[in-house]
Amino acid sequence: MKKIHIVLFGVGNVGSTLINQILETRAQWRENGLEVNIPVITNSTTAFFAKENLENSWETDFKKFGFPYNLDSILSYVKKQEYENLIAIDATASENFVRHYKQLIKNGFNIIAANKAANTLSGKFYKDLRIDLKQQGKYFLYETNVGAGLPIIQTLQSLHASGEKVTKIRGVFSGSLSYIFNEFSKENKAFDEVLTDAGNKGFTEPDPRIDLSGKDVARKLLILARELEIQKELSEISIEDLVPSHLNGKSSLSHFKEHQYQLNEGFRERKSKLKNDEVLRHIGELDVASGILEVKLINEKKSSPFGSLKNADASFEIYTSSYGDQPIVIQGAGAGGAVTARGVVADILKLSERLEAIN
Numbered sequence: 366m367k368k369i370h371i372v373l374f375g376v377g378n379v380g381s382t383l384i385n386q387i388l389e390t391r392a393q394w395r396e397n398g399l400e401v402n403i404p405v406i407t408n409s410t411t412a413f414f415a416k417e418n419l420e421n422s423w424e425t426d427f428k429k430f431g432f433p434y435n436l437d438s439i440l441s442y443v444k445k446q447e448y449e450n451l452i453a454i455d456a457t458a459s460e461n462f463v464r465h466y467k468q469l470i471k472n473g474f475n476i477i478a479a480n481k482a483a484n485t486l487s488g489k490f491y492k493d494l495r496i497d498l499k500q501q502g503k504y505f506l507y508e509t510n511v512g513a514g515l516p517i518i519q520t521l522q523s524l525h526a527s528g529e530k531v532t533k534i535r536g537v538f539s540g541s542l543s544y545i546f547n548e549f550s551k552e553n554k555a556f557d558e559v560l561t562d563a564g565n566k567g568f569t570e571p572d573p574r575i576d577l578s579g580k581d582v583a584r585k586l587l588i589l590a591r592e593l594e595i596q597k598e599l600s601e602i603s604i605e606d607l608v609p610s611h612l613n614g615k616s617s618l619s620h621f622k623e624h625q626y627q628l629n630e631g632f633r634e635r636k637s638k639l640k641n642d643e644v645l646r647h648i649g650e651l652d653v654a655s656g657i658l659e660v661k662l663i664n665e666k667k668s669s670p671f672g673s674l675k676n677a678d679a680s681f682e683i684y685t686s687s688y689g690d691q692p693i694v695i696q697g698a699g700a701g702g703a704v705t706a707r708g709v710v711a712d713i714l715k716l717s718e719r720l721e722a723i724n
Contacts, residue, residue, distance in 0.1 A: 366398055369717050370448040372405040372439060372474070375456035376427065378702035379479050380406075383456060383709050388421055390710070399717055404448065405439055409459070414442060436465055440472050450720045454709060455480040466505075470497050475504040475720070477712045479705055484510055485584040488596055504719060506712040511538070511585045512699050514708035517681055520695065521592050524685060533684040534589055534651040535692075538582040540677035540700025542647040544568045545576075546662075547674060549632065550644035556632040557625045568677055568700070572618050573625075577607040579647070579660040586649040586658050595656060602658040607647075639664055646671045670694050677701070 371387075373380055384403065391401055403419040405412060406427060412434035413427045420426070443451065453469045455462060455478040463483040466476055478484075483494060484507060498505050511517045517536075524531055537543050541563065549559045563569050569576050583602045590597050606613070609628075612621050635645065646665040651658050665672040670680050679699020682692035698704045 366395075366400050367450070367717065367720070368400040368402065369450040369452055369713070369720060370443075371401065371403045371452045371454055371713070372407075372443065373403060373454045373456060374407050374462060375454075375458075375480075376406055376408050377456065379705050379709070380454075380456035381424070382702045382706040383454070384419065384423060386706050386710055387713075388419065388423075399714075401713070401717075404446065405442070407434060407439070409457070410434075412439060416446075436468065440468070444472070450717075451475065452477060452713065452716060454478075454713075455483075456709070458482075460486070466494060467497050470501050470503050473501075473503075475716055476506075477709060477716065478505070478507045479509045479709055481507075481510045481584050481588065483507075484588045484591065485599055488591075488598060491591060504716055506716055507588075508712050509705050509708035510588050512536075512679055512681060512695070513540070513701060514704035514711070515679065515681070515695050515697050515699060517589070517695055518592060520693065521589060521683065524683070525593055530653075530686040531593055531683060532653050532686060533692075534586075534649075534681070535671075535684075536586075536649050536681040537646055537671050537674060537679050538585045538649045538681075538699070539576060539647060540679055540698070541568045541570070541573075541576040542582070543674055543679060543699065544677040546645045546647055547676065549636065550639070555626070555629045557629055560625060560628070572621075574608050574612070574614060574618075574621060578613075579604040579606055582647070582649045582660045583658070586651055586660065590651055590658055593653065595651075595653070597656070597658060602660060604659075605661040607662065635662070642667050644672050646674075670696060 387401055387403065394401055404415055410433060411431035413431040451474045453474040453476050455476065457480050460482040463480065466483060469476060484491060508518050545559055545563050549556055560573055564573055583599060583604050587597060587599055587602060612624060643664045644667055645662060647662050649660050667673065674680055677700055678697060680694065680696040682694055684692045
């Protein structure tokens with residue numbers, strides 16, 4: 366029986382969904398020779414130690430028996446229990462937490478991250494992290510950083526490792542903005558009405574300016590560029606911010622929501638310029654030859670993979686020398702706690718294949 370031990374950092378939407386997915390599937394994995402244990406779960410302030418087998422009552426147990434912690438207390442506990450095949454799963458959205466990765470790696474942890482921060486900080490941090498992983502013989506998987514459960518990163522890694530020359534990547538990276546512009550392009554509604562509807566359905570961040578700024582899409586684009594060994598920083602990406610300066614992050618969220626109707630005229634004008642066979646799409650684009658990375662709103666043919674998207678789906682086009690003008694297209698649900706958690710599960714299984722069996 367191969368045993369792996371998971372310490373989960375972050376029990377929000379993705380983290381809690383992940384726990385439940387693991388508990389639902391654990392018996393099936395055990396029949397196939399894999400024991401998956403979650404002895405420690407944490408949020409930003411509280412940890413719960415469950416020995417080896419987390420139970421279905423974990424939410425109640427976490428609230429009842431959780432206690433304030435620091436990372437050293439977790440490392441000490443894990444060492445005392447003599448756990449092997451350790452995996453730290455980062456389901457936080459914290460830029461500060463990734464600075465603990467080095468300490469985790471040195472203490473025997475492999476890392477799986479839904480959090481994009483480690484791959485979008487400075488180029489120096491990015492390189493140093495991989496040096497630490499190599500020196501300690503540990504793995505770092507992060508498929509859900511781009512496209513949630515879609516196999517974008519693994520496809521790009523395989524192409525690059527095989528020597529295939531990737532020439533361009535284009536994608537509708539944001540499920541939130543996909544939904545917004547799907548609805549806005551097809552419905553006779555003001556933009557602020559569509560934006561409010563998207564927020565009510567949980568497609569946007571509580572502050573929709575985070576989505577409209579394009580910065581999250583830029584981070585995903587940077588991750589893909591770095592997979593191709595293109596040395597870029599987030600500050601070098603050209604980003605079209607869809608929020609006017611007077612409504613941006615310097616003003617309060619309540620001020621923005623009171624005045625978001627001011628977005629309507631600009632988007633109405635852009636929509637009026639569409640041809641009958643066009644829709645608006647928010648994309649990220651990387652041209653390998655020029656090294657230019659762009660995040661922008663474009664007009665797209667309805668018949669194209671991007672133009673035919675529905676709901677909050679994402680779509681990615683990968684152009685290569687061998688495939689020429691015919692891209693590899695990967696399309697599907699690009700956002701949501703369930704698909705992201707399932708992508709993390711896929712990373713767990715992939716990593717478990719690389720780890721040694723424990724007799």
